[in-house]
Amino acid sequence: MSAAAVSGTVEQDRTEQLAAAGSPIVLVIHGGAGTIRREDMTAEREAEYRAALEAALTAGFAVLEGGGSSLDAVETTVRLMEDSPLFNAGKGAVFTADGRNELDASIMDGATLRAGAVARVTTIKNPISAARAVMERTEHVLLAGEGAEQFAADEGLALVEPAYFFTQRRWDQLEERRRRERAEATPGPASAPPAAGRTSAPPSDTSASATEREEAPPPETVREPTTAAPSSAFGTVGALALDRAGRLAAATSTGGMTYKRFGRVGDSPLIGAGTYADPQCAVSGTGHGEFFIRYAVAYDVCARVRYLGQPIGEAARSVIHGVLLPAGGEGGVIALDARGNVALELNTEGMYRGWRREGEPPQVAIYGEE
């Protein structure tokens, strides 16, 4: 696969033909950007990621092929990725500094500019469906914490014990980060005692109860060598779709960043930062959320399309390389316009990503130059 095909813009050259049969249907996904190096990846793990990306593309695309809406397609796709322990969203979410999984998600309907989001939820199995319910069944855009959970319960959405989100790999990443923090806080021999207030105990001192902990998968079944973990900080998921009626939608879901503290909320549930869609442009981002918030990344890409008339690829490239990179913000975006043009831009070593357009096989990529 050429670099242009999966990193950069994929121009839709058959728009005219397909327009006769309605809009060209397109689905674009990402599974997080970060330090994903070939040398750190086992062949087996890489195959797992590629298979998971393809499965997500297939499921979401089937919705579009069946005449479903772009909103249904992005929700279906993101739910599947939330259920996979490979991604930092839903099951497989990273841990906060105090050993919890706090999930954020958002969804936006480009045709109407309606949007919904949840932040800091700990018991909603599929946060993206809660985000959609917020959009469709409340007068609000963003619900956080306990209120969001109460709302999800009232709506009859699937709830789980917090321990459902536990995976040994993410726990090991937290432990590694805690060790680094201790080493930095305590100059001297590596055997220095842990800093007060921090713990290196397994999830026993997290929000999970003893019973919940027993429901977590046995460590042996999920433990992998740390070197096989592609990234401890990234892994958010996102999806964009263009349906037969020409409507765009965007969705993003995440566990946030490992070792996040003090109730930190990132860009993913913030409309305009990690997610945006309007009638012409849809964007989902992944990376260091604080930068995506400060530079209004998702909105900036669409604003360039709207106000400057930039092609979607140029808009995405300008923001990721021309704005974020000089500022020190690591990450990437997927972007899609109403003609079916796809952009996948990253300034990190890799970004799990893929796209599918009518009449073409699904495409997936992981590393920067593929």
Ligand code: ASP
């Ligand atoms: N953007 C997410 C956050 O900052 C993390 C990620 O994309 O991996 O919460």
